[in-house]
Amino acid sequence: MAIRYIDIKQEVLSANDGLANKLRVRLKEHKTLMINVMSSPGAGKTTLLLDTIQRLREQLRIGVVEADIESMVDAEKIEQSGAMTVQIRTGGDCHIDAPMLKPALDTMNLDSVDLLFLENVGNLVCPAEFDTGATCSIMLLSVPEGDDKVLKYPLMFTVCDLLLVTKTDCQAMFDFDLKKLTTRVHQLNPNMKIIPVSSKTGENMDAWISWLKERREAFIKN
Numbered sequence: 001m002a003i004r005y006i007d008i009k010q011e012v013l014s015a016n017d018g019l020a021n022k023l024r025v026r027l028k029e030h031k032t033l034m035i036n037v038m039s040s041p042g043a044g045k046t047t048l049l050l051d052t053i054q055r056l057r058e059q060l061r062i063g064v065v066e067a068d069i070e071s072m073v074d075a076e077k078i079e080q081s082g083a084m085t086v087q088i089r090t091g092g093d094c095h096i097d098a099p100m101l102k103p104a105l106d107t108m109n110l111d112s113v114d115l116l117f118l119e120n121v122g123n124l125v126c127p128a129e130f131d132t133g134a135t136c137s138i139m140l141l142s143v144p145e146g147d148d149k150v151l152k153y154p155l156m157f158t159v160c161d162l163l164l165v166t167k168t169d170c171q172a173m174f175d176f177d178l179k180k181l182t183t184r185v186h187q188l189n190p191n192m193k194i195i196p197v198s199s200k201t202g203e204n205m206d207a208w209i210s211w212l213k214e215r216r217e218a219f220i221k222n
């Protein structure tokens, strides 16, 4: 007797991709550039976003969708910065997918948001598997996590356009080899741009802001 084989994961992913594409089209119609921000817990996503909002709020209207398993801690901080903020509580899920994001977008007036950040759940594995409808995906890897993470969590490094190596102010305390990391990343994803940054010292924050502005200009033109 032949074995009947049902690939649930493939079905879930293809249903997700259909909705993600619709969300991408909708965001484009409103000229809202959505950026999916991913990393392991504590790599510095919220800190980076707070700094970014501070630097760009006179030039762009910024919104943030915060995704967490529990709590509103990050959303409360972001809301204080004046950015439009929506919290998604995943209730245990360790990633955001398109069906989870849609109700958050439905609550927003996208015509008044130029730049929308999705702070994904802190996790280097699951968020990489799900298209959210974002036009860009970026990731953070902090110096204390180590330069070998690209070998252990390769998918995340494959799906992102930009890697921000965060907490470079801690470099002296860790055996983190930026050259080794860069070689490993480019073996997997030759197009990945890498910017080492520190929210503490402000190192290379200008380069990150320039990258964002270039992305937005290209998004509006195309």
Ligand SMILES: Nc1nc2c(ncn2[C@@H]2O[C@H](COP(=O)(O)OP(=O)(O)OP(=O)(O)O)[C@@H](O)[C@H]2O)c(=O)[nH]1
Residues within 6 Å of the ligand: 039, 040, 041, 042, 043, 044, 045, 046, 047, 048, 074, 121, 122, 123, 166, 167, 168, 169, 170, 197, 198, 199, 200, 201
């Ligand atoms: N030294 C140093 N600490 C940083 C830097 N950026 C963030 N931190 C600290 O790292 C810790 C975690 O930062 P968060 O911004 O909350 O990290 P996160 O990625 O948003 O964390 P989750 O949302 O829980 O996944 C906080 O104590 C920050 O102050 C940095 O550039 N240098």
Ligand SMILES: [Mg+2]
Residues within 6 Å of the ligand: 045, 046, 047, 074, 119
């Ligand atoms: Mg956070």
